[in-house]
Amino acid sequence: MSKLKNDTFLRALLRQPTEYTPVWMMRQAGRYLPEYNQTRSRAKDFLSLCKNPDLATEATLQPLDRFPLDAAILFSDILTIPDAMGLGLYFSTGEGPKFERPLHNERGIRDLVVPDPNVHLRYVMDAVSQIRKALNNEVPLIGFSGSPFTLACYMVKGGSSTDFATIKTMLYQRPDLLHHILDVNARAVTAYLNAQIEAGAQAVMIFDTWGGVLSHAAYHEFSLAYLKQIVDGLKREHDGAKIPSIVYTKGGGLWLESIAAIGCNAVGLDWTIDIGEARHRVGDKVALQGNLDPAVLFSNPDTIRAEVGKVLHSYGWGNGHVFNLGHGISQFTLPENAAAMVAAVHELSRQYHCH
Amino acid sequence: MSKLKNDTFLRALLRQPTEYTPVWMMRQAGRYLPEYNQTRSRAKDFLSLCKNPDLATEATLQPLDRFPLDAAILFSDILTIPDAMGLGLYFSTGEGPKFERPLHNERGIRDLVVPDPNVHLRYVMDAVSQIRKALNNEVPLIGFSGSPFTLACYMVKGGSSTDFATIKTMLYQRPDLLHHILDVNARAVTAYLNAQIEAGAQAVMIFDTWGGVLSHAAYHEFSLAYLKQIVDGLKREHDGAKIPSIVYTKGGGLWLESIAAIGCNAVGLDWTIDIGEARHRVGDKVALQGNLDPAVLFSNPDTIRAEVGKVLHSYGWGNGHVFNLGHGISQFTLPENAAAMVAAVHELSRQYHCH
Numbered sequence: 001m002s003k004l005k006n007d008t009f010l011r012a013l014l015r016q017p018t019e020y021t022p023v024w025m026m027r028q029a030g031r032y033l034p035e036y037n038q039t040r041s042r043a044k045d046f047l048s049l050c051k052n053p054d055l056a057t058e059a060t061l062q063p064l065d066r067f068p069l070d071a072a073i074l075f076s077d078i079l080t081i082p083d084a085m086g087l088g089l090y091f092s093t094g095e096g097p098k099f100e101r102p103l104h105n106e107r108g109i110r111d112l113v114v115p116d117p118n119v120h121l122r123y124v125m126d127a128v129s130q131i132r133k134a135l136n137n138e139v140p141l142i143g144f145s146g147s148p149f150t151l152a153c154y155m156v157k158g159g160s161s162t163d164f165a166t167i168k169t170m171l172y173q174r175p176d177l178l179h180h181i182l183d184v185n186a187r188a189v190t191a192y193l194n195a196q197i198e199a200g201a202q203a204v205m206i207f208d209t210w211g212g213v214l215s216h217a218a219y220h221e222f223s224l225a226y227l228k229q230i231v232d233g234l235k236r237e238h239d240g241a242k243i244p245s246i247v248y249t250k251g252g253g254l255w256l257e258s259i260a261a262i263g264c265n266a267v268g269l270d271w272t273i274d275i276g277e278a279r280h281r282v283g284d285k286v287a288l289q290g291n292l293d294p295a296v297l298f299s300n301p302d303t304i305r306a307e308v309g310k311v312l313h314s315y316g317w318g319n320g321h322v323f324n325l326g327h328g329i330s331q332f333t334l335p336e337n338a339a340a341m342v343a344a345v346h347e348l349s350r351q352y353h354c355h
Numbered sequence: 356m357s358k359l360k361n362d363t364f365l366r367a368l369l370r371q372p373t374e375y376t377p378v379w380m381m382r383q384a385g386r387y388l389p390e391y392n393q394t395r396s397r398a399k400d401f402l403s404l405c406k407n408p409d410l411a412t413e414a415t416l417q418p419l420d421r422f423p424l425d426a427a428i429l430f431s432d433i434l435t436i437p438d439a440m441g442l443g444l445y446f447s448t449g450e451g452p453k454f455e456r457p458l459h460n461e462r463g464i465r466d467l468v469v470p471d472p473n474v475h476l477r478y479v480m481d482a483v484s485q486i487r488k489a490l491n492n493e494v495p496l497i498g499f500s501g502s503p504f505t506l507a508c509y510m511v512k513g514g515s516s517t518d519f520a521t522i523k524t525m526l527y528q529r530p531d532l533l534h535h536i537l538d539v540n541a542r543a544v545t546a547y548l549n550a551q552i553e554a555g556a557q558a559v560m561i562f563d564t565w566g567g568v569l570s571h572a573a574y575h576e577f578s579l580a581y582l583k584q585i586v587d588g589l590k591r592e593h594d595g596a597k598i599p600s601i602v603y604t605k606g607g608g609l610w611l612e613s614i615a616a617i618g619c620n621a622v623g624l625d626w627t628i629d630i631g632e633a634r635h636r637v638g639d640k641v642a643l644q645g646n647l648d649p650a651v652l653f654s655n656p657d658t659i660r661a662e663v664g665k666v667l668h669s670y671g672w673g674n675g676h677v678f679n680l681g682h683g684i685s686q687f688t689l690p691e692n693a694a695a696m697v698a699a700v701h702e703l704s705r706q707y708h709c710h
Contacts, residue, residue, distance in 0.1 A: 163650075163685065164650065165650060165653060165685065165687060168648070168650035168651075168653060169650065169653040169654065171650075172650065172651055172653060172654035172658050172662070173653070173654050173655065173658070212627065213627075214627070214648075215626045215627060215648045215681075216627060216628060216629035216632070217629070217665065218648070219627075251606070251627065253608075253609045254608045254609060254627060254628055271570045272567065272568075272569070272570060272571060272574075272606065272609060273571060273609055274571035274572070277571070293523070293569075293570045293573070295518075295519065295520060295523035295524065295526075295527065296527055298520060298523060298524040298527060298528070299524065299527035299528050300528065303527050303528070307527070310572065326570075330518065330520065332520060
């Protein structure tokens, strides 16, 4: 293994000392960057961009060329796994992700098979290897996947939902069927993330975008149990280096202690929780990643600096904090406001660390 | 004051002993009821229905004719106040509420005036009086309003939002302007609810539908502070009876202790929090209202009964619980499933109360 020039992000995830608080942004490669839109225009559609390792590498590196970020994240989509299962992912303009063949009957559910990531998701592994080469050990690369429950939401509905009626009807009417989907998904995500690790991902993150729509009991049974199954099966080391894991449930603030107990290294927080309170609740169990409201970036550099300062101050002195937004950066963000955030984190966080 | 035949709901809100757990449903008069759709078809549009006291009375009573509910709630909309301020509320099919004249500039904001509820919202007071007469003291009538922050979301955007970019941009760019809107709204809501109480409302509820999209700090500064301002100004008694207040912030589970501390009698819970944990956190401060996931009603009577049992069991023995859904009942709910829920609450809750 070659030595990373900047491993601040990995050390923070492992709650080791760092000189400052590392920072990256969920969805940091995306539509708010003009250069991304240029790259995007060279692919037929969003999915073709994800499936082309050259273009995925280009997109992954763009935010790092602009901002001194402490980590890169694989450019891909959270729904690659159900696509590899044969559901036919596509993106219709303005309507988000859709599946050509959603799980509309019991037979389709029983027929689900865990895809071999090195065959059916080869393009992802190729992108990971290529990005690692291109990064030249400047900063670590994060691999990721959607969570079993979040994937299932799209798989049974065939697209986005506002009321989650389809998945919840299944949850309360046929929990056995949903458990079957979730178990297949959990095994698929585990294999997928381990393949990303073998291909070069130096940390992994699981995005549970929709777990927060569940009741307390249903979250634990239908989302968290499968997140734990994945974390239990993840490679903890590769090529002589520890591979930290991050679990993020949007809207999961109420369940923080349970999430922190599943064995992941870090918990991602959305912006609704006070990060100091979150730290108090999880103690030394995990590192925390977050949690500026992405809407703060709609303001101006002075306000951004002040709000960054509040998050850092709330977390307080010591290790174990990775700065991030509480959710993906909006496409309507000015890149200079993202730059102001990154600069403020690096500058203002030094007072909370040993030098 | 004539004596209420069933005051179980009011006693539960005041944490007094009851024989069983009272139950009502947010949005209990609505599109899942065929008779509501029949009434609705007799009005030009949804707002005309709200503005016609005869039809509003009819809609309010319909769920009570079907189910043995322990409270009625005024049939109206949460956005009547900004409409009375002159913003021009209308409903476009499939797109939810809109305003003809949203607050697009500073002058419009500075010109906002608190409407006189007995003049500009006379139709609401007429509906309240008429419903009280029609109820004939069978069960209490709940009056309600949207929260200052929730009203502001629509007032600045002109309609619904998924990312709340408009209101949050104002919040971070021009907090002074937003505070001005919120202060006017809080004074307007206070006057409106007090007028409803004088017209006959026997309890009041404030719906903070969108407070949950804020950060911890922003929620306290831009939503909760104004909820407290309202609660401070509410009439606590009318016509010899106590008038309990309920505050509901969807997605507010993380801030439960703060909400319980503003002086309201009860806190409404969405379905994401375990109600037993909520009770443990608030102690004897307030009653709790909630919190079955409305999606449970997509299942079947057996599952509904089991899930109702879990909520009752989690709350446990004793007073201070009003059963409700964690959010409004879906238009796709079968009325017989709502009936199953109400029956299950009445039957299963007796074991948790003295007889």
